[in-house]
Amino acid sequence: MPENIQRFDRPAHRLLTLVGQKKRILIMCHNNPDPDSLAAAFALKSIFFQTIRRKSIIGYGGIVGREENRQLIKRLKIEITHISEIDFGKFSYICLVDSQPNTGNNALPKNILPDIVIDHHPLRKDTMKCKFYDVRPEYGSSSTILTEYLRELELSIDSKLATALFYGLKTDTFGLMRSKVKADLDAFNFLLSRLAPRTLSAIENPSIPKSYYLVFADAIENSIQYNDVIVSKMGRVNNPEIAAEMADFLLRMENVRWVLCMGEYQNNLVLSMRTSRRGWYAGKVAVRLMRGLGTGGGHEKAAGGKVDLNSLGPEERSRVTKKIIERFLKVVGAGGVQGKPLTATSTRRVPV
Numbered sequence: 001m002p003e004n005i006q007r008f009d010r011p012a013h014r015l016l017t018l019v020g021q022k023k024r025i026l027i028m029c030h031n032n033p034d035p036d037s038l039a040a041a042f043a044l045k046s047i048f049f050q051t052i053r054r055k056s057i058i059g060y061g062g063i064v065g066r067e068e069n070r071q072l073i074k075r076l077k078i079e080i081t082h083i084s085e086i087d088f089g090k091f092s093y094i095c096l097v098d099s100q101p102n103t104g105n106n107a108l109p110k111n112i113l114p115d116i117v118i119d120h121h122p123l124r125k126d127t128m129k130c131k132f133y134d135v136r137p138e139y140g141s142s143s144t145i146l147t148e149y150l151r152e153l154e155l156s157i158d159s160k161l162a163t164a165l166f167y168g169l170k171t172d173t174f175g176l177m178r179s180k181v182k183a184d185l186d187a188f189n190f191l192l193s194r195l196a197p198r199t200l201s202a203i204e205n206p207s208i209p210k211s212y213y214l215v216f217a218d219a220i221e222n223s224i225q226y227n228d229v230i231v232s233k234m235g236r237v238n239n240p241e242i243a244a245e246m247a248d249f250l251l252r253m254e255n256v257r258w259v260l261c262m263g264e265y266q267n268n269l270v271l272s273m274r275t276s277r278r279g280w281y282a283g284k285v286a287v288r289l290m291r292g293l294g295t296g297g298g299h300e301k302a303a304g305g306k307v308d309l310n311s312l313g314p315e316e317r318s319r320v321t322k323k324i325i326e327r328f329l330k331v332v333g334a335g336g337v338q339g340k341p342l343t344a345t346s347t348r349r350v351p352v
């Protein structure tokens with residue numbers, strides 16, 4: 001019976017023993033991969049190359065939407081392959097990082113169970129059927145786990161890999177703000193002295209297209225505030241990650257504790273949820289909101305979800321959106337609150 005590998009000493013050694021001399025290895029990120037997913041895959045690829053001299057392939061579904069993430073891939077030369085160019089049958093070993101089977105956020109076909117799962121989301125039932133899984137929900141990032149693997153195996157970590165892992169850890173934990181374990185801080189300190197500071201800065205501060213600002217303007221225009229809760233209906237978006245960016249941005253508003261942003265991307269309703277409230281678990285709230293409608297999940301402070309709109313007409317689509325908003329407001333305690341357009345506030349501060 002496979003067991004959660006983290007209970008054992010030296011998980012990276014166990015992983016390598018299990019992989020042996022497998023020839024063709026695929027490492028899958030989640031859809032629209034974020035820095036943590038990309039860095040974890042990049043690190044696992046480096047582990048296989050440095051130990052068993054195997055060149056593995058990093059696969060992903062969706063698109064790389066954020067300009068920061070595009071820069072990460074470009075500047076650190078992370079080679080990734082879209083699933084449209086991947087023949088899953090050709091691989092003798094499949095790894096999944098920063099995600100788990102049947103979560104709806106990775107592009108692995110339903111009939112393919114990965115051999116290896118390394119993740120920091122809450123453990124799922126299907127994951128327990130995999131040969132090797134190392135799932136640590138208390139960890140701030142998958143990059144933290146992979147940094148530990150590299151250190152355990154005493155492998156070299158060049159500045160590119162250190163920069164990727166540092167950025168993955170930093171973004172997933174909001175600069176350690178969302179971190180709860182010392183392991184994150186240890187990895188942070190370890191990577192800090194090894195990364196390329198100018199490259200990191202270039203990744204974090206890219207030029208951004210004008211369209212991005214227009215989407216933001218639109219989203220703010222279409223936001224409704226219910227006391228400390230904001231719901232934004234963004235309409236059609238040309239990038240599935242923009243809902244998450246908007247949610248992060250809105251949560252920084254003073255006195256706001258919950259944000260839900262929703263947009264339509266390629267016949268999917270994508271939603272992103274954020275909270276700064278303690279004692280709640282956004283990922284669990286997302287699962288509840290999406291029950292019977294689609295898929296959802298996530299972490300303590302950040303979560304997401306997706307509804308397939310393909311078979312739904314315009315009326316059904318708006319009914320689904322309404323239902324999700326209704327459930328959300330009820331769960332976060334704003335059920336009976338009369339919402340006001342965000343831009344209608346009379347307390348707008350105008351600099352003199």
Ligand SMILES: [Mn+2]
Pocket residue numbers: 036037098120140141142172
């Ligand atoms: Mn992650």
